[in-house]
Amino acid sequence: MTLKEKMDDLEHELSKIVGLQELKLQVRKLAKGLLMDEKRRAMGLNTGHRKAPHMAFLGNPGTGKTTVARVLGKLLHSVGVLSSDDVIEVQRSDLVGEYIGETALKTRDKIEEAIGGVLFVDEAYRLAKGESKDFGKEALEEIMSVLEDDSLVVIFAGYTEPMKRVFSANEGFCRRVTNFFQFDDFTCNDLAEMLMIKMNKQDEKSRLRGFKLHRSCTFDAVSEVIEKNSYEKLRNKMNGGLVDHMLNNARENLDSRLSFNSIGDELMTITLHDLEAGLQLLAHRVKID
Template identity: 65%
Template sequence: MQRAKDQRPRSSRPTTIHGFAQSGDLNAFQKLLRGNPALLNESNPVMAQTPLHVSAGYNSIEIVKFLLDWQGPEKLELEAKNMYGETPLHMAAKNGCNETAKLLLARGAFIEAKANNGMTPLHLAVWHSLRSEDCSTVSTLLEYNADCSTEDNEGMTPVDHLSPGPGSEKLRDLLLRHLEEQRKRKALEACSETKAKMDALENKLSNIVGLHLLKTQLRKWAKGMLLDERRRSLGLKVGARRPPHMAFLGNPGTGKTMVARVLGELLHMVGILPTDRVTEVQRTDLVGEFVGHTGPKTRRKIQEAEGGILFVDEAYRLIPMQKSDDKDYGIEALEEIMSVMDSGKIVVIFAGYSEPMKRVISSNEGFCRRVTKFFHFDDFTSEDLSKILHLKMCNQAESSLLYGFKLHPSCSVQAVAALIEQETTLEQRKEMNGGLIDPMLVNAREILDMRISFECMDADSLLTITLEDLEAGLQTLTH
């Protein structure tokens, strides 16, 4: 309600910008501020309150409107804080100034702002309502979706501040009804976000050929982690998951590095890892040439990977094939990595050929305790390689040599698979796997360039790789 006009003798009337804000003397306030615009956000000496704090707390509606509409050289600080960390909206809420609270909220005042004690405007509005039995400011804040579950520094929500007794029943019903509505809304929002994240994961997995068991495991992890995220959004307390360290076993070109990158994105997406960074290292990145060099070198790489995934490729190279009297520096590097695997700050993936990786597994008694997931990457079939080729052609980046090019309709998955089966040996496919595809496509483009004449004006012909181009490109690579 607008305060009555100041009836004090002229000699005792306020003369400062804060005094006019308190008394509601709009004319005097306007005159003083227009004469000195620097007073717009002036803090008073005791409480460090701006004119907006004071006018909001005293329900000086016209002055609040004037300040919010201010067009002078200075910009109004809507979220200015006083000595208690309270914003103007806090002041309106704690004093039950519903009209000024509406004005501030309509102009975008931050409804979840926290004072030094952690209290939001809703906490303070509840306190005022308990004293005055007036719920209007609480209702206004709830209309703007103030969070009923926010805790102050004592771990108390606005509902927790309600005192037992008949006087607070109306207020309790109002808050609890709104709290239930918020929980339902959050559940719907969380469900929508979860579906979007799962869709994003499925999109990533669709670009991985084969590896069905591993993709099933990734889906299990993703669903469990996202459900935990949803549980927490509903205020439920559940134990934190720690992603396991892994070993990827298989020949080169079977997709181990690509899967590690997808896993990094997944673990970051669901909040398990703070970054999606995958730091790829080999023996040369970890092992020094002299005594005392390996430890610091390995620790630098571990620090670089912290918060993400450390991907140790060809990890078996850290362990010598034959035992010797002298300790190999690779073993020292492995021990450094093992020492941080229980910290929860990093996920480690060891990758390499299946058979040599047995040396790593047996080299350290703590390896199998820490590395609990082993995934075998099978060699790609000719059909798998054909699918990879099609995926690459459909997802070329602008920086790629093949950007803008396309396959002729005759280059079906079945036709390209038959071509690969015919032009390569099992041993060649086993040695190269997915590594066969990029050079095959680059060669095919070069064959296309040689085949097309300068007089060709057909855009389609200039950009279309045929089955014959792929065949010649593959022959160049394998013969």
């Protein structure tokens, strides 16, 4: 595959991701640097050793951190930084044990599983609670000990503010983790775009497979429904997850309003009213201070 084909492949993957324009620019910049280094090596130029690009993904849940991690895993594999494009996702419970000595073993097992690929540590701030008897710090130190090996890439992900505890919990963190990506919350238009994509590109596992939107569910109409029937804190807390809950609730509303005499398209058509009712139900159920 040529360098241009690799960049085109990255652009294709990025095109599937809604929003995050500033982050995409940052990803493109990282990709261009990796590809130019590949060209230099191919021409026999000595570029020196480039360390594994360990990263921190900062932002709220549902903003696409895991998706971007998979895209970067493919990129790092294609340019020879990694021998595999596997992304091993872990949380605190996968790394931290209940007894002395157990945490190091559990964490090492996950590191070994991720060798050659990406270790994605979700909610990484939970490893730095600041409590003297907490074993999370031990797991974090075990991970930090392999960051110089270049045998894998580690991505630490979590809320922006709590992640600062991780930065300060280990003095070598900011020296070893050199790429910081900010994942912004999605706008109402972003969420409407996600909803339209989910309804138009369903796979066999989709709970809404075969269902369609009524013609009144235009992009602008859906965006307006989201803006009017949810509040900013809810959207920022759930981001992409809001769309899934909204659609599931909309289907339930459709089922509730249909009669056993209903036939044809009406059995499979979600209306703007269903979407509105689905989001209102979500906003009622989820209380955020």
